[in-house]
Amino acid sequence: MGLNGWIHNANMAVARSFVGRRFRLDGSGHPRERKGTYFFTEIRAGLATFFAMAYIISVNATIVSQSGGTCVCPPDSPDLCDSDPDYMLCVAGIQRDLVTATAAISALTTFCMGLFANMPIALAPGMGLNAYFAYTVVGYHGSGLVPYQVAVTAVFVEGFVFVGLTILGLRQWLARAIPASIKLATGVGIGLYLTLIGLTYSAGIGAVTGAQSTPLELAGCEAQYMDENGLCPASEKMRNPTMWIGIFCGGFFTVLLMMFRVKGAIIFGILLVSIISWPRGTPVTYFPYTELGDSMFDFFKKVVAFHPIQNILVVQEWNISGYGGQFGLAFITFLYVDILDCTGTLYSMARFCGAIDEKTQDFEGSAVAYLVDAFGISIGALFGTPPVTAYIESGAGISEGGATGLTAITTGLCFFISIFFAPLFASIPPYATGCVLIIVGSLMAKAAKDINWRYIGDAIPAFLTIAIMPFTYSIAYGLIAGIISYIVLNTIVWLVEKASGGRIRPADKEYKEPWTYKIEGGILPPWLVRASKGKKDFWRPYGDVEHNTSPVAGRTLEGKESVGAETAMAQAGASERGGFSAADMRGSTTSGSEEGEKLKL
Template sequence: MTQQSTEPRTTAEDAGDGSRQPAGRSWLDRYFHISDRGSTLARETRGGITTFMAMCYILLLNPVILGSVQDVQKHGLDHSALVTATALGAAVCTLLMGFIGKVPLALAAGLNVSAALTTQVVPHMTWPQAMGMCVMYGVVICLLVVTGLREMVMNAIPLALKHAITMGIGMFVALLGLVKAGFVGKGAGGPVTLGSDLSGHLVGWPVLFFCITLLLIFMLQARKVPGAILIGIVVGSALAIGATKLGGLTAKDWGGAPPTLDGNAVSMPDFGLFGHVEFGGWGSIGALSVTMIVFTLVLAGFFDAMATIIGVGTEAKLADDKGRMPGLSKALFVDGAGGAIGGLTGSSGQTVFIESASGVGEGARTGLSSVITGLLFAACLFFTPVTQLVPAQVAAAALVVIGSMMMSVAGHVDWSDRATSIPVFLTVALMPFTYQITTGVGAGVIAYTAIKAAQGKWREIGAFMWVLTGIFLVYFSLHPIEQWLGVR
């Protein structure tokens, strides 16, 4: 018999997961379960700031992507309005994830969605209609969450594949950081090469600051210094600003805006794109083309976010021994709603960002860190010029560090079992090699099902894995299917 505590309890709070918490803690601690998850207010704040610094580049990059093309009526999007829309979408969705999902995940305009809009959607319709597509795919994903299908899919994936997704995202994040820093680039005689100018050598000051920041973070981590990633980013940014001021570095040296704050730090927001959404009027491309576009956006939003949530949740130690997370359905719903919110704000569909892992690396475990990140994005509605103080190359160092940390789950994989190791290998390898998270997930799912079927272990596969396999077979065959149906 266990001894019962004789200490009186006057009140108790529901933790949201069925447990009861003793009173006496602050409302902030009780609401976000900070102590329950082994975190502190300082860690959550530090994690939220770090995540923002790692992903604030989206305020510069997304307007460039969306503003680079004109729609079918030769209309473009205003740059200042795009910056406001990007900041607004990220702020609203990240705050919702913090307060409702209560997990350390930040959202912003998905670059895969933005790229799909500019290459596959806008050439055939107007920008308001394209944003309507974002609203439609967001609603579809929310319906999948409400019906429980999305969480069932995530829980149906075998634990080994979940570990593979974590490692694959780690490799993808590391490569993403190396590319953003200009440490590697497209090669002349091969897929990639050292440096971004095809020379096979590291060139330029920005790469130097990336290397300094990366080594500094690694050294601080080795000495178990709290806040290693944030300290590294701050020091790296300070060195970059100092070199720009004293060394006379220009935009040409940085390949873009240098890390300086010239002129007024305050800028008023431009809400000119808010609410510019249109449904219908797709007669020129047909209902079948619209269906295929929505299907493509749903697949990208569904599985990229699923993989990211699994990866970051595992790294944050929020997943149980079967890879399942508490409060998963709420997080998935907010992520799905991000598609619709992004369309309404005019910034394209919002999705969970893998850069959230940088905040987790700083100790973030709760939604409070997401609230901090969301508030910083909200502040950028008025202080957008301040975001230029953190060079993208310096922030990219955090991605490489997080990539190395996410590889630690490799020890949980039974590499001697070929039925496990082959799907894991394909998942891990194809994410960075193809530069697409969804491709790695799909390859791993198909390989797992095929190998288990070849072994005669049909029951181990599970119904949802068979469904996923069918979906990914359609995904990989989408181009010939569209040609066969006459869509292309």
């Protein structure tokens, strides 16, 4: 018996076991077994998903730690405590806490997604939302709208509001009620927002900085050459070696790997820059001979060690009387972006793996999947992280053949193992991840091509959404600008048409994208409809549909990005996917059963 024979026998043995029936593997005998699914295929797919999104551990920790966390910076500090060694040591501790917190909440929620929802989808703190959390809500070193403790309270409350919206079926309705162009523009705007962050010093390569006569100017000098305003002298601009290491090794190298469809391209780019930056005594070292550098290097040398969450665990502040308006703004923004992001990603990935039922337009375990995400948001807030959401990188595992919860469980176990490598993840410099943010931003910007530019009533609100986000450093203000402008413009047009009896109409009105707040089948979730009909198995996703087998899981993307490109898509980037378009929500693409044949390995 060769290796292939042994693998086949092992696959069949697992399929006939309790595990196979629980996850509905091919050959399990379950009435809704998922054809073409095999144990070793699921394991391989889970590993692919992890390597596609492992970058989030270091990137999220780097971004969120820029808020300062629970560290206190005096309000009269001239440079927001950048030159305060004690404060920066505290921030380094926050970053280590966030490495553990990010890995832990990603492991927990992804494992639960696989175990309870039986979906091959991974979750983690959301890109885009983490930047909004760090740079707008809390602000750089605590200079934003509310303290860190109040911000994580808003995230905690949002999670439980999500639970209610999911149970009542309002989550999908809220996602559907937003005009399609604004949904797409949200992803593009967040992409530009991430790109700007990737260009700055705090969490990027340091190519731009604030200016006096203009909002931004070219930078790229070493920190010791900056003046009191944070500006670079002309003779030192673009001469910082760490910036060039980030550009060539973290940028060009990563993109070239993606062009040749190398799986884990982003991880390889981050690792290359990090390895170059770890030796001490070099111009690009991340561990200078300073008090802060010594502390960071001592932690790095541990390599394998469990770092407990010491400073940000359960730090919610429930007295929000002094932050009512700011708290509400942050809460609503988190809620809106999460609704679009997770709903779109879940539907996109469910369709990709062939789990969407063409009759109900629902996917198996949808309510449970939404609840896992909702509870994950609140639990993540207790860990001190921004909102958790589903990741589009799950497509990397699905394209490897993953179609059941075993894929997500494998990914979750990988995240759990990474908790014990906190010293390595905490020692990844910002110039190693800066180009990752730029790459993610460029991929998210592709959604701009699907915006309805033919009708100005759709185009202008979408453009304002895109432009306001990076220029104000706020996702919330971009959403407000886009939604309000859409309402004002289209309400006036409607009034003019009504008053003129339809004789006065704007040019190109025939190109206006359709909009409706209605959902086919009604607003109530399928489980509630089944319960109202007296069905005893109302909790089963297909309790009212006669099927014998599940669709065959998806294999490879046809006409879409390769796995290499998918690896750079953050969850905020889900807004550029079909899950956010009306067509995909209605099920306009082919089902997984019509896709190519899957390997049995």
